[in-house]
Amino acid sequence: MTTNTFRYTHISLLAEANVPIKAIMDRVGHSNMKTTLEIYNQVSSTTKEKVIQEVDSWIF
Numbered sequence: 001m002t003t004n005t006f007r008y009t010h011i012s013l014l015a016e017a018n019v020p021i022k023a024i025m026d027r028v029g030h031s032n033m034k035t036t037l038e039i040y041n042q043v044s045s046t047t048k049e050k051v052i053q054e055v056d057s058w059i060f
Contacts, residue, residue, distance in 0.1 A: 011040040016047055 007028070014024045021033060030036045 008040055008042060011036065012042045012044060016044060 011024060011028060014027070015021075021036060025031070025033060025036050028036070028040075
């Protein structure tokens with residue numbers, strides 16, 4: 001595992017765990033929220049599935 005892979009994974013897992021974006025930014029040394037959200041925060045298949053299940057629960 002490269003350091004970049006670790007960094008991407010680490011940030012994505014923190015986001016999936018609902019850690020506030022400001023806390024993630026502070027932890028990884030980002031001063032710009034855009035960097036954290038657009039470059040590093042990857043949506044996993046698990047998160048995609050959670051979204052599908054949540055939307056399905058809205059349908060009566």
